[in-house]
Amino acid sequence: xxxxxxxxxxxxxxxxxxxxxxxxxxxxxxxxxxxxxxxxxxxxxxxxxxxxxxxxxxxxxxxxxxxxxxxxxxxxxxxxxxxxxxxxxxxxxxxxxxxxxxxxxxxxxxxxxxxxxxxxxxxxxxxxxxxxxxxxxxxxxxxxxxxxxxxxxxxxxxxxxxxxxxxxxxxxxxxxxxxxxxxxxxxxxxxxxxxxxxxxxxxxxxxxxxxxxxxxxxxxxxxxxxxxxxxxxxxxxxxxxxxxxxxxxxxxxxxxxxxxxxxxxxxxxxxxxxxxxxxxxxxxxxxxxxxxxxxxxxxxxxxxxxxxxxxxxxxxxxxxxxx
Amino acid sequence: xxxxxxxxxxxxxxxxxxxxxxxxxxxxxxxxxxxxxxxxxxxxxxxxxxxxxxxxxxxxxxxxxxxxxxxxxxxxxxxxxxxxxxxxxxxxxxxxxxxxxxxxxxxxxxxxxxxxxxxxxxxxxxxxxxxxxxxxxxxxxxxxxxxxxxxxxxxxxxxxxxxxxxxxxxxxxxxxxxxxxxxxxxxxxxxxxxxxxxxxxxxxxxxxxxxxx
Numbered sequence: 001x002x003x004x005x006x007x008x009x010x011x012x013x014x015x016x017x018x019x020x021x022x023x024x025x026x027x028x029x030x031x032x033x034x035x036x037x038x039x040x041x042x043x044x045x046x047x048x049x050x051x052x053x054x055x056x057x058x059x060x061x062x063x064x065x066x067x068x069x070x071x072x073x074x075x076x077x078x079x080x081x082x083x084x085x086x087x088x089x090x091x092x093x094x095x096x097x098x099x100x101x102x103x104x105x106x107x108x109x110x111x112x113x114x115x116x117x118x119x120x121x122x123x124x125x126x127x128x129x130x131x132x133x134x135x136x137x138x139x140x141x142x143x144x145x146x147x148x149x150x151x152x153x154x155x156x157x158x159x160x161x162x163x164x165x166x167x168x169x170x171x172x173x174x175x176x177x178x179x180x181x182x183x184x185x186x187x188x189x190x191x192x193x194x195x196x197x198x199x200x201x202x203x204x205x206x207x208x209x210x211x212x213x214x215x216x217x218x219x220x221x222x223x224x225x226x227x228x229x230x231x232x233x234x235x236x237x238x239x240x241x242x243x244x245x246x247x248x249x250x251x252x253x254x255x256x257x258x259x260x261x262x263x264x265x266x267x268x269x270x271x272x273x274x275x276x277x278x279x280x281x282x283x284x285x286x287x288x289x290x291x292x293x294x295x296x297x298x299x300x301x302x303x304x305x306x307x308x309x310x311x312x313x314x315x316x317x318x319x320x321x322x323x
Numbered sequence: 324x325x326x327x328x329x330x331x332x333x334x335x336x337x338x339x340x341x342x343x344x345x346x347x348x349x350x351x352x353x354x355x356x357x358x359x360x361x362x363x364x365x366x367x368x369x370x371x372x373x374x375x376x377x378x379x380x381x382x383x384x385x386x387x388x389x390x391x392x393x394x395x396x397x398x399x400x401x402x403x404x405x406x407x408x409x410x411x412x413x414x415x416x417x418x419x420x421x422x423x424x425x426x427x428x429x430x431x432x433x434x435x436x437x438x439x440x441x442x443x444x445x446x447x448x449x450x451x452x453x454x455x456x457x458x459x460x461x462x463x464x465x466x467x468x469x470x471x472x473x474x475x476x477x478x479x480x481x482x483x484x485x486x487x488x489x490x491x492x493x494x495x496x497x498x499x500x501x502x503x504x505x506x507x508x509x510x511x512x513x514x515x516x517x518x519x520x521x522x523x524x525x526x527x528x529x530x531x532x533x534x535x536x
Contacts, residue, residue: 005377030443034442099513100494101439233511
């Protein structure tokens with residue numbers, strides 16, 4: 001790592017003021033940032049640590065829902081009885097991300113704000129579109145892990161596996177900025193496609209810090225299915241989170257197949273608020289995969305979308321899920 | 324959830340310690356100026372905000388709590404806990420293998436939880452209890468997990484084994500009677516390139532069945 005000055009915030013207010021004024025690079029658990037610094041992809045002169053702001057570490061039931069501080073670790077989300085029993089879609093994906101050791105340090109906020117894992121983005125020798133270059137190397141190159149939805153021009157998949165369940169459960173993201181009221185953003189509006197911004201993956205403006213995730217109402221049913229090549233230290237090839245909130249219609253959100261957590265309106269349309277049958281679940285999967293536009297090596301993801309959606313719906317409904 | 328064990332007066336670095344460090348930083352101009360003059364950023368030695376502590380790029384003396392001992396050590400922000408344990412504290416039981424959090428070879432306990440020391444900055448460990456594989460030995464007696472690895476002959480080249488042992492300790496602290504599935508899931512962050520998995524699994528099962536001490 002290149003040398004840097006390190007600032008450790010003891011309070012959120014101090015962090016917000018420092019971040020607004022001097023724009024250091026933010027660090028929570030450091031799982032993503034330390035990796036990028038080791039690769040010289042990030043060479044900040046000043047890093048601001050949020051890791052000691054203990055007040056951002058909580059899982060608190062509130063009303064019909066729950067509030068999660070953004071420094072809550074993935075391990076603690078995975079351990080939480082409350083989240084496992086009532087917010088299964090989130091507990092399952094957080095509790096199985098990466099490795100047990102990574103999950104002890106990885107935070108919810110960091111998981112949602114981590115940079116993409118595309119191998120061209122992560123390799124310093126490729127001056128790709130996202131890094132300010134002219135080309136998305138995935139188009140002509142090795143694209144088996146890239147997006148099949150989203151339309152480019154950069155074909156990353158969003159790396160967060162906590163995002164799809166939160167979008168499906170209609171979570172709200174709370175954003176703070178020095179001297180301003182909190183900004184509350186629906187999870188599905190937090191992430192941005194490369195067609196609107198290439199240098200970032202979300203709507204956070206300079207000086208803004210994601211501090212809390214609120215799920216206003218526990219879903220009636222929810223589940224996540226991740227389909228993986230390896231079971232450990234890997235990102236899913238495709239995932240689907242589904243949730244039915246307040247007896248209303250099903251939400252279906254896909255992960256690892258688009259540059260943002262991908263809301264499938266097509267699948268939701270097929271499902272309405274109906275009770276799940278194996279036939280209906282399969283039709284929803286077909287609908288979710290309809291818009292997929294694979295590149296040379298990632299056509300298999302179209303099939304994985306169908307399977308993930310179908311299995312997630314069956315799991316949420318408490319029905320038998322094929323192994 | 325276990326609480327972070329911060330002990331007043333004993334934490335790794337205090338506000339006063341920081342001020343002393345900052346004073347030292349101003350003197351060590353040659354090394355520092357390159358970093359401080361980074362364009363577009365306030366000079367780090369001008370940052371005096373309440374609620375912000377500063378570790379200058381050229382380092383600061385902090386105290387790490389490692390294996391029950393207080394170890395004063397001068398660390399730079401860009402040094403990982405792994406690097407400081409091995410290179411400065413001589414605790415070479417913790418291994419550097421992938422250096423990216425993928426292999427588990429650098430696993431240590433931080434306040435009883437297993438973490439990758441290669442992805443953790445050493446300064447972030449101040450105020451926490453660090454335990455390495457060396458620290459599992461109590462009064463000259465191997466930890467039951469270590470003994471089970473010996474009894475099962477659970478290693479080939481052995482380089483990954485400290486990571487497996489430390490991770491297994493954390494796993495059995497959380498699930499004293501871990502099921503075979505909990506052991507498999509729990510060790511998913513450790514890789515053995517000799518593929519001695521069968522005996523490693525057997526050792527952890529033995530430790531779990533033996534009440535793991």
